[in-house]
Amino acid sequence: MVDVTIIGCGNLGSALITGLAKAGNHDVTAYDIDESALERVASYCERTTSDIEEAATSEVVVVAVKPDIVETVLESLELSADQTLVTVAAGVPIDFVNAHTDATVVRIMPNLAAETADMAAAVAWDEVDEGVRALLADLGEFVEIDEEHMDVATALNGSGPAFVFYFLQAMKRAAVEEGLDDEDAEVLAAQTVKGAAETVLRSDRSVDELIDAVCSPNGTTIEGMEVLWDSDLEAETGDALAAAARRSRELAEEFEHD
Numbered sequence: 001m002v003d004v005t006i007i008g009c010g011n012l013g014s015a016l017i018t019g020l021a022k023a024g025n026h027d028v029t030a031y032d033i034d035e036s037a038l039e040r041v042a043s044y045c046e047r048t049t050s051d052i053e054e055a056a057t058s059e060v061v062v063v064a065v066k067p068d069i070v071e072t073v074l075e076s077l078e079l080s081a082d083q084t085l086v087t088v089a090a091g092v093p094i095d096f097v098n099a100h101t102d103a104t105v106v107r108i109m110p111n112l113a114a115e116t117a118d119m120a121a122a123v124a125w126d127e128v129d130e131g132v133r134a135l136l137a138d139l140g141e142f143v144e145i146d147e148e149h150m151d152v153a154t155a156l157n158g159s160g161p162a163f164v165f166y167f168l169q170a171m172k173r174a175a176v177e178e179g180l181d182d183e184d185a186e187v188l189a190a191q192t193v194k195g196a197a198e199t200v201l202r203s204d205r206s207v208d209e210l211i212d213a214v215c216s217p218n219g220t221t222i223e224g225m226e227v228l229w230d231s232d233l234e235a236e237t238g239d240a241l242a243a244a245a246r247r248s249r250e251l252a253e254e255f256e257h258d
């Protein structure tokens with residue numbers, strides 16, 4: 001059992017807590033200044049606290065507050081060199097966090113699918129941290145990247161779930177327009193996205209080969225694919241990703257000027 005504290009139990013912090021509870025390999029302490037946030041996660045963790053000193057005793061301390069609150073939290077958090085501080089905040093550089101703590105700093109870009117242990121995460125570290133590696137492995141898939149690529153990771157796997165939710169909803173709405181029941185359409189759209197993603201992760205075939213495998217000659221799929229290939233969807237998706245990455249770089253600049 002690795003002791004982990006999650007500081008900030010909002011959307012992301014609570015997803016991490018729920019996912020870790022599912023895996024069962026961590027002793028989790030939840031800390032927040034908002035009592036109602038602690039109440040919402042209480043059944044998924046070993047303890048909740050609003051005492052920062054108690055929160056600071058774990059081997060791994062994850063700071064999951066909004067980027068503009070990170071500095072306040074770091075200033076109240078006394079960690080030692082044998083502890084690890086994990087930062088998840090968009091745009092907050094490792095150097096900034098290092099300047100506020102004696103702990104080893106690991107920067108990750110997680111996502112909301114931590115809740116079901118289906119998280120995609122990118123991690124940047126000077127040296128592999130075994131405690132964080134085990135935590136990430138429990139929550140889904142992760143890749144190691146250089147910190148300079150954190151902005152694009154933030155856009156791809158941090159913001160990415162929202163982009164996929166949007167696409168899923170567009171598929172669902174179109175099916176409802178064609179007459180399908182709303183709930184049935186949601187189940188079919190969501191399971192289709194999940195299955196397609198699993199297929200990409202588990203298959204040796206490229207995405208283009210997989211598209212080809214669904215497109216029967218003179219069948220239905222090719223008719224839809226022709227519409228997508230003729231559309232601006234690929235360019236628009238690229239623009240959405242670029243806009244999110246640009247915002248991550250902007251946030252980082254704010255920290256460099258501090």
Ligand SMILES: NC(=O)C1=CN([C@@H]2O[C@H](COP(=O)(O)OP(=O)(O)OC[C@H]3O[C@@H](n4cnc5c(N)ncnc54)[C@H](O)[C@@H]3O)[C@@H](O)[C@H]2O)C=CC1
Binds near residue numbers: 033064065067111
């Ligand atoms: N929401 C997402 O999908 C993702 C968020 N992140 C990062 O995670 C961080 C948190 O984002 P969200 O969970 O969406 O925000 P949120 O607003 O849902 O949650 C933040 C939590 O921090 C708490 N908080 C505020 N001040 C605090 C303090 N001084 N001490 C302790 N707790 C405090 C709030 O009460 C709240 O429960 C951000 O830095 C964001 O960039 C990263 C990847 C994905």
Ligand SMILES: O=C(O)[C@@H]1CCC=N1
Binds near residue numbers: 090154158159
């Ligand atoms: O929108 C945001 O700023 C955070 C970071 C990545 C996902 N949510």
